Amino acid sequence: MGKTKGKGHPKAKGGGPRAPAARITPQQLYEQAQLALQYDDFDSARTALRKAVKLDPKNIECVDALGALLAEVGPEEEAVEVLKQAVSLNPDVGYEKYLYLGQLLEVPEDALAATRKGVQVLQAQHAAAQATSSDEAPVLSRALSGALCSLSEMLIAGAQERAVSAAAERGCDTAAIEAASKEAVASVAAEAEHLLSLASTADPDSPEPGQALAALRYQQGRATDALEALRRSMSLWYTPTNKDEDGEEGEGGMAAAKGGEDEAMEDAEEDSEDDSEEEEEDGPSYEFRIESAKLLLELEDTTATAIDVLEGLIEEDDRVPDAWHLLALAYYSGHQYAEAAEVLAKGQALLAKLGAGPEDEITQEFADLESAIKEAITVTGASAAQ
Known part of the structure; x- marks a missing residue:
């Protein structure tokens, strides 16, 4: 009778014990994440970095990378947790984590403190790069300028918010609340101006400090100074649209606004990432130029420049409802x-295409402007008939 094989003891293959599987390292996971990011595969990158941090919670490179990615793509609560972890691991190196916290923290005082710390760390890093003539110095100059502008704007907004909230709690009327807001701006104006001066020194080619100063001057009630600052800022990026011999605008201008609605709506479905990347390289962002147009409408006696800026924006990307609304408002x-009526109709068609509902704020803004335009047309027609 043959000898039976014992259960639970399978014979090893290959004539010997199997070698243990090699464990993936945090560095390998980090490299996997970087590769995934090259293809905009944010989910895979986030998963890889989470695994890396779980394997080595003190790996500052992985923690920093995960915090930055979460700040960009979410979830925000996890981003704040990881960014705080990065701060505790290396509090005096790496300014990005502080600037991200400045954007994400809900308590204004905490957000302001984080941004201040980020600016301090960035200033030290920038000074060191300049001292050694590092290739990073120009990049850090631009980053420092932007961070100083953000800090200035946060300082002003925070002071206004506190003052307005306190006045509202006291039951003040609208005029008193507006006065409290102006007093709040005055209380931080000197520091805000100093920050903007440092920002302009850090990157003289950036239009951001000048536009931020224009906004501050406008809030101070200094409209002439505000317009002067805005024009200096715009001189760094804005070129008026060329006109033909008949005074009509060339390839810029109303080319997009006059185009067919179907074509504009089809464009709304196209991917805009490549355009956005080129825009960042060539000049200020779309959002920055939107703010420029808003200031122009507040400060200039004519609307020609604001219209030119907005028409250029729509030609660049006609899928932004705010741009259509502002252009209609400018007209x-x-x-x-x-x-104005023609542009507004195209903007409303875009809203419908994007699925905006009647309860949305932007829809109401379009409706209010439509009523104002119709009333103006009626009054103008009545006056012409007399």
């Missing part, structure tokens, strides 16, 4: 009511 403010 309306310039008493060009037919043009």
Whole structure:
């Protein structure tokens, strides 16, 4: 009778014991994440970095990378947790984590403190790079300028928010609340101006400090100074649209606004990432130029420059409802009511395409402007008939 094999003891293959599987390292996971990010595969990158941090919670490179990625793609609560972890691991190196916390922390005082710390760390890093003539110095100059502008704007916004909230709690009327807001701006104006001066020194080619100063001057009620600062800022990036011999705008201008609605709506479905990347390299962001147009409408006696900026934005990307609304408002403010109505209709068609509902704030803003335009057209028509 043959000998039976014991259960639970399978014979090893290959004539010997199997070698243990090699464990993946945090560095390998980090490299996997970087490769995934090259293809905009954020989910895979996030998963890899989470695994890396779990394997080595004190690996500052992985913790920093995960915090930055979470700050960009979420979830925000986890981002704050990881960024705080990065701060505890290396509090005096790496300014990005502080600037991200400045954007994400809900308590204004905490957000302001984080941004201040980020600026301090960045200033030290920038000074060191300049001292050694490092290739990083120009990049850090731009980053420092932007961070100083952000800190200035946060300082002003925080002071205003506290003052307005306190006045509202006291039951003040609208005029008193506005006065409290202006007093709050005055209380931090000197520091804000100093920060903007440092920002301009760090990167003289950046239009951001000048536009931030224009906004501050406008809040101070100094409209002439505000317009002067805005024009200096715009001189760094804005070129008026060329006109032909008949005074009509060339390839810029109303080319997009006059185009067919179907074509504009089809464009709304296209991917805009490549355009956005080129825009960042060539000049200020779309959002920055939107703010420029808003200031122009507040400060200039004519609407020509604001219209030119907004038409250029729409030609660049006609999928932004705010740009259509502002362009219609610019035409309306310039008493060009037919043009305003035409532009507004195209913007409303875009809203419908994007699925905006009647309860959305942007939809109501379009409706309010539509009523104002219709009333203006009616009054103008009645006056012409007399």
